[in-house]
Amino acid sequence: MENMATGARTEVLEAARSFARAIGGSSQFQEYEQAEASIKEDREAQTLLTEYQEAQQTLQMLQSWSGGNSHHAAQFRELEEKVLQHPKLRRYFNAQEGLVSLIQRLNRGLGEELGFDFARLAKPAGGCC
Amino acid sequence: MPTDVLNTAMVSFARSLKSTEAVKRFFEARRRFESDEDLSRSREAFNQAARTFREKQTAGTLTEQEISQIRALQSKMNLHPRTVEYLRVQQEMAELMQECNQQISELLGFDFSAIAAPSGSC
Numbered sequence: 001m002e003n004m005a006t007g008a009r010t011e012v013l014e015a016a017r018s019f020a021r022a023i024g025g026s027s028q029f030q031e032y033e034q035a036e037a038s039i040k041e042d043r044e045a046q047t048l049l050t051e052y053q054e055a056q057q058t059l060q061m062l063q064s065w066s067g068g069n070s071h072h073a074a075q076f077r078e079l080e081e082k083v084l085q086h087p088k089l090r091r092y093f094n095a096q097e098g099l100v101s102l103i104q105r106l107n108r109g110l111g112e113e114l115g116f117d118f119a120r121l122a123k124p125a126g127g128c129c
Numbered sequence: 130m131p132t133d134v135l136n137t138a139m140v141s142f143a144r145s146l147k148s149t150e151a152v153k154r155f156f157e158a159r160r161r162f163e164s165d166e167d168l169s170r171s172r173e174a175f176n177q178a179a180r181t182f183r184e185k186q187t188a189g190t191l192t193e194q195e196i197s198q199i200r201a202l203q204s205k206m207n208l209h210p211r212t213v214e215y216l217r218v219q220q221e222m223a224e225l226m227q228e229c230n231q232q233i234s235e236l237l238g239f240d241f242s243a244i245a246a247p248s249g250s251c
Contacts, residue, residue, distance in 0.1 A: 008148065008149050012142075012149055012225070013229065013232050015141055015145035015146075016142055016145075017232050017233070017236060018142065019139055019142040020233040020236035020237055022134055022135045022139070023138075023237060024237060025134070025135075026135055029237070099244075100244055103241060103245045104245055106135070106245070107241075107245035107246070109136065109139050109140075109143075113143030113144070113147070114143050114146060114147060114152070116155075117246070118226060118230075119230075119242040120242075120246050121219075122223070122227050122229065122230035122241070122242040122246075123227075123230075123243065123246055124227060124242075
């Protein structure tokens with residue numbers, strides 16, 4: 001920001017960090033961190049999560065190429081069922097959903113205050129679609 | 130942390146952004162872009178031509194001359210001083226938003242904008 005007064009720039013970046021710290025102190029963020037930590041300590045949960053994420057990626061890739069096949073879809077559903085029954089993973093996904101919902105709500109709030117979508121403009125260049 | 134603390138931090142961040150020259154220049158450029166009569170006429174002419182273009186394209190009756198016409202209208206709109214100014218100022222403002230997003234994301238450990246932006250929005 002060459003043409004932006006240094007004081008104003010420092011002030012706005014500090015306000016951004018305060019905003020981030022407030023998110024970091026929210027119950028949604030805390031719950032997400034705890035849920036994530038509990039998975040990192042659990043080898044079985046970690047393995048299941050990796051398998052699930054890989055199966056999800058494979059299924060999405062196959063669907064975009066050829067509409068997918070029933071074998072992979074069934075395999076994915078089976079893993080999904082296991083993931084949903086695993087208490088730590090269920091907690092992790094619920095926490096993730098809560099945090100995403102909070103972030104999106106805050107961005108809508110920023111948009112109402114600003115009159116434009118902060119996140120849409122803040123996306124790194126070239127990271128669109 | 131209570132929700133009101135979070136909302137206060139959000140509002141404070143938004144107000145801090147709004148007080149920057151980059152955002153003030155953006156609002157002014159947007160106002161000029163939206164209210165310019167010459168540009169409004171160009172936009173209307175382009176939108177009308179685009180509707181005709183789509184209809185003729187579907188019917189397979191589009192001519193080379195019509196393609197050139199719509200390109201000329203598009204260029205006129207894109208090269209209009211108000212459009213050029215608006216896009217330049219928006220880009221300058223986006224750089225500030227990206228810098229703020231980087232600060233936020235570093236503290237949180239994930240990209241705030243990627244999570245917050247509605248999917249498919251560019």
